[in-house]
Amino acid sequence: MAEIVLDKVTKRYPDGxxxxxxxxxxxxxxxxxxxxxPSGCGKSTTLNMIAGLEDITxxxxxIGGQRVNEKAPKDRDIAMVFQSYALYPHMTxxxxxxxxxxxxKVDNATVEKKVKEAAEILDLAQHLDRKPSNLSGGQRQRVxxxxxxxxxxxxxxxxxPLSNLDAKLRVQMRTSVSRLQKQLGTTTVYVxxxxxxxxxLGDRVVVMRGGVVQQIGAPQFLYDQPANLFVxxxxxxxxxxxxxxxxxxxxxxxxxxxxxxxxxxxxLLEGADAPREVIMGIRxxxxxxxxxxxxxxxxxxxxxxxxxxxxxxxxxDKYAYFNLTGEQAASAELQELAADAGxxxxxxxxxxxxxxxxxxxxxxxxxxxxxWFDADKVQLFDPASGRNLTYTER
Amino acid sequence: MAGIGGAExxxxxxxxxxxxxVVVIYALFPVLxxxxxxxxxxxxxxxxxxxxxxxxxxxYRNIFSTSEFTRALVNSIGIAIxxxxxxxxxxxxxxxxxxxLDFPGKNLLVGVSLLIAMFPQVSLVSPLFExxxxxxxFDTWPGLILPYITFALPLAIYTLSAFFRExxxxxxxxxxxxxxxxxxxxxxxxAPLAAPGVFTTAILVFIFCWNDFLFAISLTSTEQSRTVxxxxxxxxxxxxxxxxxxxxxxxxxxxxxxxxxxxxxxxxRIVAGLTSGAVKG
Numbered sequence: 072m073a074e075i076v077l078d079k080v081t082k083r084y085p086d087g088x089x090x091x092x093x094x095x096x097x098x099x100x101x102x103x104x105x106x107x108x109p110s111g112c113g114k115s116t117t118l119n120m121i122a123g124l125e126d127i128t129x130x131x132x133x134i135g136g137q138r139v140n141e142k143a144p145k146d147r148d149i150a151m152v153f154q155s156y157a158l159y160p161h162m163t164x165x166x167x168x169x170x171x172x173x174x175x176k177v178d179n180a181t182v183e184k185k186v187k188e189a190a191e192i193l194d195l196a197q198h199l200d201r202k203p204s205n206l207s208g209g210q211r212q213r214v215x216x217x218x219x220x221x222x223x224x225x226x227x228x229x230x231x232p233l234s235n236l237d238a239k240l241r242v243q244m245r246t247s248v249s250r251l252q253k254q255l256g257t258t259t260v261y262v263x264x265x266x267x268x269x270x271x272l273g274d275r276v277v278v279m280r281g282g283v284v285q286q287i288g289a290p291q292f293l294y295d296q297p298a299n300l301f302v303x304x305x306x307x308x309x310x311x312x313x314x315x316x317x318x319x320x321x322x323x324x325x326x327x328x329x330x331x332x333x334x335x336x337x338x339l340l341e342g343a344d345a346p347r348e349v350i351m352g353i354r355x356x357x358x359x360x361x362x363x364x365x366x367x368x369x370x371x372x373x374x375x376x377x378x379x380x381x382x383x384x385x386x387x388d389k390y391a392y393f394n395l396t397g398e399q400a401a402s403a404e405l406q407e408l409a410a411d412a413g414x415x416x417x418x419x420x421x422x423x424x425x426x427x428x429x430x431x432x433x434x435x436x437x438x439x440x441x442x443w444f445d446a447d448k449v450q451l452f453d454p455a456s457g458r459n460l461t462y463t464e465r
Numbered sequence: 466m467a468g469i470g471g472a473e474x475x476x477x478x479x480x481x482x483x484x485x486x487v488v489v490i491y492a493l494f495p496v497l498x499x500x501x502x503x504x505x506x507x508x509x510x511x512x513x514x515x516x517x518x519x520x521x522x523x524x525y526r527n528i529f530s531t532s533e534f535t536r537a538l539v540n541s542i543g544i545a546i547x548x549x550x551x552x553x554x555x556x557x558x559x560x561x562x563x564x565x566l567d568f569p570g571k572n573l574l575v576g577v578s579l580l581i582a583m584f585p586q587v588s589l590v591s592p593l594f595e596x597x598x599x600x601x602x603f604d605t606w607p608g609l610i611l612p613y614i615t616f617a618l619p620l621a622i623y624t625l626s627a628f629f630r631e632x633x634x635x636x637x638x639x640x641x642x643x644x645x646x647x648x649x650x651x652x653x654x655x656a657p658l659a660a661p662g663v664f665t666t667a668i669l670v671f672i673f674c675w676n677d678f679l680f681a682i683s684l685t686s687t688e689q690s691r692t693v694x695x696x697x698x699x700x701x702x703x704x705x706x707x708x709x710x711x712x713x714x715x716x717x718x719x720x721x722x723x724x725x726x727x728x729x730x731x732x733x734r735i736v737a738g739l740t741s742g743a744v745k746g
Contacts, residue, residue, distance in 0.1 A: 122638075122642060123641075124638050124641065124642075143641070143646075144641045144642050145641060145642075145643075145644040145645060145646065149642070150642060150643075151638075151639070151642040153635050153638070153639060155633060155635050157633065157635040157636050157638065157639035158639075159636060159639075159640075159654055160658065161657045161658060170640075170643050170653075171643040171644050174643060174644040174645050174649060175644055218639075218643065222644075228642075
């Protein structure tokens with residue numbers, strides 16, 4: 072049990088490529104922290120530096136107040152769960168879990184006891200004598216967890232531990248990882264590229280892009296107050312809609328019509344030194360079928376009428392997709408997000424919009440529908456820097 | 466003829482069985498002939514019968530009665546085992562480095578070892594002969610062990626590095642995280658997983674050393690270090706007019722036995738798919 076401090080930790084490869092740039096992060100004792108970002112953002116490299124599997128080029132890493140830059144992985148007293156599980160195939164489940172204890176020269180009775188405890192926690196007791204090749208994916212994953220927990224390390228590092236499981240099992244394991252972490256109270260650093268895992272598991276989430284930390288905060292805070300376009304687009308599923316907008320006479324001119332600026336938005340904009348051309352971001356759930364909104368709200372929000380492109384009924388909600396004519400919001404960050412999602416090569420001009428409507432909505436695919444949105448919930452971004460102009464530390 | 470990719474039909478099975486039988490007979494017939502020859506008495510040696518009319522152990526008795534063959538057998542076993550052991554140990558270390566590490570000159574090392582393997586051995590025999598004579602290695606065990614190691618190492622490095630590459634690197638990282646020193650990680654995780662590769666390599670190297678004739682005949686001159694393949698060529702009948710074919714056949718059968726034993730012994734340790742279950746899938 073210990074806190075982990077990253078002080079301007081940098082990783083530069085011999086060929087000059089900068090993988091991780093001056094990451095500052097203080098992980099409190101017992102905290103569950105998630106490193107998230109698209110592939111190649113430096114999250115795994117950061118984790119490997121904490122583990123000691125990669126050298127730190129610059130900066131300082133402290134575990135429990137002690138500088139560990141130069142320490143070998145085995146002297147850092149941290150355990151790691153790998154994406155591929157990395158079980159030793161020539162050992163049984165029991166031998167796999169006992170391996171760290173054997174290396175630490177723990178006496179036999181204690182080894183037996185600890186392995187038994189861990190096996191019970193992870194529901195592996197009946198599989199102890201089997202080899203990893205005879206286990207299912209979920210069981211292997213649990214053995215990997217077991218090997219990490221047996222020796223009560225100062226911290227757990229997990230490198231996408233659930234990404235090899237099928238969707239249903241992943242959700243199940245997600246809750247058990249979360250429960251296990253709470254139960255053991257061990258500091259945990261968890262790497263994932265899945266924003267759902269990041270949102271549901273962590274006490275705090277670190278969003279990374281191109282080796283640089285974009286924002287650190289509680290999941291809900293990142294969702295409500297993304298610091299920039301990248302975080303806004305990365306966190307949330309379906310992701311936030313982005314529409315180009317221009318600020319004119321106290322209102323926003325967009326393809327969704329003119330949006331009045333609410334007092335909150337106006338105040339934030341005044342302090343932010345906003346350019347004239349901005350990008351408006353609005354989450355799918357802030358739209359609603361205009362027929363279901365009361366008159367007071369209707370007049371304060373924005374409104375547009377357009378043909379519904381695709382309608383997906385989820386039972387509890389309806390997702391309506393629109394394809395509006397107009398220039399797409401352009402920014403380097405949005406392009407990167409699209410590339411990561413693999414949607415940059417999907418053909419289609421114009422702006423696609425995802426809206427989440429109440430299941431009572433009468434919207435019909437192919438027919439025109441009047442849609443209202445909450446003008447107070449819009450977020451405005453500077454297209455050049457990607458900065459959120461409506462960001463508050465609240 | 467059943468269609469390609471069709472179900473297993475009787476006709477297809479018979480066809481395959483026949484083909485297999487032809488191949489096996491073709492490959493084993495000379496061996497059987499040698500076995501047959503070795504059991505014939507000197508009188509019936511050239512009678513042309515495949516199955517000996519009268520079985521005799523005369524030839525075997527003959528070859529073991531003189532030190533010519535027994536001494537060569539000892540030399541062969543000793544030289545092949547020592548050369549194999551050394552080549553496998555160094556080959557393992559070199560292959561591990563090639564598969565896992567990035568060091569300057571790595572490609573050069575791989576290239577040079579490949580070059581050595583390709584070099585026509587016959588062109589090296591004369592210089593080796595001169596070198597060994599001036600170094601006093603001629604007609605000694607080390608005089609054969611050294612060239613065997615030299616030519617077996619590229620083979621060993623190639624086979625072993627292929628095996629090492631198949632072992633997921635994450636296992637080693639996991640061992641390090643579990644508290645192992647690099648030495649412990651190698652001994653307790655990597656080496657056991659590489660064992661099938663090591664045994665395979667050992668078999669190949671042993672066979673290479675055991676079968677070599679060229680170096681053995683060029684670099685030895687007496688019983689002191691002559692190996693069996695060479696000793697065989699020096700066999701003479703008990704008199705000038707007697708055909709040594711029977712003795713040669715018996716000796717040939719005897720020197721095949723260690724190879725078969727060696728392969729059978731190590732084959733049991735070559736368990737395919739030992740690494741399965743380490744990672745996903």
